[in-house]
Amino acid sequence: MRILAIETSCDETAIAVLEGLGSRGKGQEKFKVLSNIVLSQIKIHKPFGGVVPNLAKREHQKNLPIVLKRALKESGISRLKIDAIAVTQPALWMGINFAQELAQNWKKPLITVNHLEGHIYASWLSERIPEFPLLALIVSGGHTELVLMKKHLDYKILGETLDDAAGESFDKVAKMLKLGYPGGPEISKLAEKYLPPSPLLGKERVLFPRPMINSPNLDFSFSGLKTSVLYFLRENPSANKKAVAAEFQQAVIDVLIKKTEKAIKKYEPKSLVVGGGVSANKALRSSLEILIKKHNLEIRNSKLEILLYLSPIWLTGDNATMIAVAAYFKMLGKKFANPKKVKAQGNLKLG
Ligand code: KG4
Ligand code: ZN
Numbered sequence: 001m002r003i004l005a006i007e008t009s010c011d012e013t014a015i016a017v018l019e020g021l022g023s024r025g026k027g028q029e030k031f032k033v034l035s036n037i038v039l040s041q042i043k044i045h046k047p048f049g050g051v052v053p054n055l056a057k058r059e060h061q062k063n064l065p066i067v068l069k070r071a072l073k074e075s076g077i078s079r080l081k082i083d084a085i086a087v088t089q090p091a092l093w094m095g096i097n098f099a100q101e102l103a104q105n106w107k108k109p110l111i112t113v114n115h116l117e118g119h120i121y122a123s124w125l126s127e128r129i130p131e132f133p134l135l136a137l138i139v140s141g142g143h144t145e146l147v148l149m150k151k152h153l154d155y156k157i158l159g160e161t162l163d164d165a166a167g168e169s170f171d172k173v174a175k176m177l178k179l180g181y182p183g184g185p186e187i188s189k190l191a192e193k194y195l196p197p198s199p200l201l202g203k204e205r206v207l208f209p210r211p212m213i214n215s216p217n218l219d220f221s222f223s224g225l226k227t228s229v230l231y232f233l234r235e236n237p238s239a240n241k242k243a244v245a246a247e248f249q250q251a252v253i254d255v256l257i258k259k260t261e262k263a264i265k266k267y268e269p270k271s272l273v274v275g276g277g278v279s280a281n282k283a284l285r286s287s288l289e290i291l292i293k294k295h296n297l298e299i300r301n302s303k304l305e306i307l308l309y310l311s312p313i314w315l316t317g318d319n320a321t322m323i324a325v326a327a328y329f330k331m332l333g334k335k336f337a338n339p340k341k342v343k344a345q346g347n348l349k350l351g
Pocket of ligand 1: 142166167170182
């Protein structure tokens with residue numbers, strides 16, 4: 001089964017061709033990525049310090065046919081061998097239009113995939129396949145969510161950000177520190193170079209709040225953290241940028257880890273799946289590994305052990321391969337879209 005997927009939800013024009021090789025035994029689906037083209041618009045948006053919607057539209061429009069050609073060529077198969085077209089929703093209308101036209105012209109069924117489903121399903125390209133029930137932590141520029149899945153395509157949102165998304169807060173703090181866009185990788189690079197002063201020297205560390213870390217629910221809030229960095233920088237204009245980056249990053253990680261731990265204790269999933277742009281963050285990845293190791297040691301019962309599935313780094317950011325993986329499972333369930341009824345906009349919710 002071969003799927004051609006299109007992803008145009010933000011500043012990347014991406015098309016991938018994925019082949020599903022079937023499942024070896026129970027639920028062990030194997031995939032082969034035939035092509036994965038991501039044309040980033042970062043350079044175009046960089047001077048503006050963020051994504052400019054009109055520029056993004058123009059670029060998608062211009063790039064879609066080019067990216068399609070490349071994706072097909074690289075896949076080494078003819079369009080006749082494609083079984084379905086998948087497209088991310090919500091997306092800008094040209095992505096949707098493009099997919100609708102393609103599906104009609106090529107006479108293929110159309111499948112819509114929520115962008116967040118894609119980030120979750122990126123982990124199906126790990127060496128092992130996640131098992132249900134699973135807990136997913138999605139951390140991107142637009143979302144911070146904890147999602148419970150008891151089976152394929154079945155989502156229950158356990159918690160989400162009430163204001164800024166985790167990635168958004170990285171981008172905003174990076175802007176305050178006059179670092180480039182997107183801010184996440186910049187902050188992460190700077191933070192890696194920071195060595196916190198030893199308390200023995202009597203030097204105080206910069207410390208930021210961990211909003212909602214002890215709240216009884218599984219929701220998040222990052223806007224207050226961002227504001228406290230802003231106030232700190234106003235009062236300390238010559239503060240060490242490495243320290244600010246590292247301490248800000250640690251505050252975000254602490255909250256993400258604490259809430260994930262809480263969700264694990266409450267829902268006892270078999271797998272923890274982590275995806276979205278921020279999941280490329282090295283410090284976050286190692287904190288998650290430590291969390292799972294600690295949890296598995298604590299429970300001392302191999303039956304309840306959790307396996308961690310971090311999105312492969314090359315699939316953490318937006319890409320069309322992850323959309324194709326989610327579409328594969330929709331295709332198995334014959335969940336096709338009515339090409340005439342697919343809308344471009346609207347804030348689609350999981351679940
Ligand atoms: O999933 P994604 O590529 O696009 C959205 O769906 O939003 O996520 C983009 C976000 C940006 O906010 C970016 O700054 C952040 O992911 N990001 C990172 C890192 N790499 C990308 N944040 C922290 N550390 C990173 N290494
Ligand atoms: Zn994304």
